[in-house]
Amino acid sequence: MHPFTILLGGSVTPTRRLLAQVAGSRVIAADGGMMHAAPLGLQAELWVGDFDSASQEIQQAFAHIPREEHPVGKDFTDGELAVEAALARGADRLILVGAMGGQTDQTLAHLLLGLRLAQQGIPILLSSGYEEAYPLLAGKLQLDLPLKSKLSLLPLGGFVGLSLRGVQWPLHRFDVPLGSTRTLSNLALGPVEIELEAGYGVVIAYPEPALC
Known part of the structure; x- marks a missing residue:
């Protein structure tokens, strides 16, 4: 199994259940989702995005993480680009952390992305810690x-x-x-x-x- 956790920019409550779910997975952060890495005790191997929602403090704290930078005027969300990066690295199971609890359009987009990935045969969990989506x-x-x-x-x-x-x-x-x-x-x-x-x-x- 090659589970990947994708860190997104929505709300996250670091429950024991969520910590157990992401334990042992590889991690890719999408832009401002990097803020969830430390509270969850995770180390990202890649940071993807246009970095318009990652504060200067976060960018300085995680300057050592390899980046895949994209222009602001792109056709896909940072989250979808992070998912594609995980799939390219062999991900066969995905946990989208921070997929809910932010903007409604982003939440709905993540839920529909999850459905598309499930249709492709990829097991997926979307979570904020407080709520989960399957x-x-x-x-x-x-x-x-x-x-x-x-x-x-x-x-x-x-x-x-x-x-x-x-x-x-x-x-x-x-x-x-x-x-x-x-x-x-x-x-x-x-x-x-x-x-x-x-x-x-x-x-x-x-x-x-x-x-x-």
Whole structure:
């Protein structure tokens, strides 16, 4: 396995769960996402971006990290460029840290990027520490969440034949149209098992934050 953690510029709460998830992974920082390296005890091997959101203090503190610099007027976000750099280095699993909790457009872009990568067969987790996101495609998905964690399933492409087990409000082969709120705010009662016949979306989970 070659897991990579991508450090993005959104909010991050360094929980014990998040520290365990990123432990042992290789790390690439996207622009201002480098600010999360020290709180998570991570050492980046590459720093990617146009560096318009990295403070001078951060740039000086991490001046020793190799950089891949891009112009401000580019066609891709720093985060997507960091993901591409990780894939070029053999990444077969990705953790996007700081993918949520910032600008809404950036958060949505990261969620859709996660879906695209999952469609390419790359396991991916998006996390702020406080909340986690998992792409949901046709097939099976199992999540190991702390007891009573809140979770919501967002039917971005609608859900056909959705089955949900290990939760307070289970479902069996249920259809959920785009825009429905039927699958929001459930509670995990153990390992969560999800099966989907067709469609796609995102699972947002809120593990109990155990701050270090």
